[in-house]
Amino acid sequence: MFHKPILPHPHGLDRVTVMQGQALASGDKNLEYSTVLGSCVATCLYDPEAHVGGMNHFLLAEPPPGYGGSSLDEHYGLYLMELLVNEMMAKGARKSKLKAHLYGGANVNRNMMKIGTVNAEFARRFLKDEGIVLMREDLGGTQARRVDFRPASGQVRLRTVEDRLAPPVQPTARPAKALGDVDFF
């Protein structure tokens, strides 16, 4: 189940690295998602009835010019959260059954604004607003983390790692592809 620690897999696993800006979901028993987080946050979602899990990895960016919202661009975080939920539903999960874990959000660079904290707060607020139960979180601090997540079982392994292994703190830019453009029919 979702809260159980991860155990070695007897037959080996296909390991997929979840990069910043990605949201992936699967019910494949031979799959393990893996990511290394500094200030970024990873959301792991799991539907214990459908045996489908998914992970995203994001870092909120500065807002576009003229946007009067919060200090970071929540549009993109929200997009990656929605993308994850939709990927889960496409694999057979139901939103009302989803359980969540949150990891990351460290303030690894003391000279920067507490960007990890802001990202963690966004993720917590999203889950609360959406009514998704937060089962476990390991957020904040100053150390980078590595998260391994098996989507079919919901098992998680969390380790702290050297900061140099975490991707550099670079808030996610909006996708190069011109998203937000309008196609009129």
Added chain:
Amino acid sequence: MTTTTRILTVDDSPSMRALLNHALTSQGFDVSQAEDGIAALDWLALNEVDVVITDINMPRLDGFGLIERLREGSRHRDRPILVLTTESSEEKKARARAAGATGWIVKPFDPAKLVAAVRRVSH
């Protein structure tokens, strides 16, 4: 134009509804919100609206179903309906077009572009 443009947004995510509400009310639009296609049909049975903005992936009745239902009757046959979705596949886009959508916007949305689109289709 002296009258306020009335918009119904349809999205199952409370976070997205809040973001849309902020983006549109701050530009002077009169915004109402529904959480899925069924709730939108219930609301539209009793209220008038100038533009509908709908998500695709929703429980009970999705965006495709909502558009088809609205286009079946005469009352909403010409109502501008903008789809706002994380879906980027051409197949889904074509399906929305065939169902009778007016426009297609892929999230994450740009508030300025969304507002411009609403103004364009509501005139």
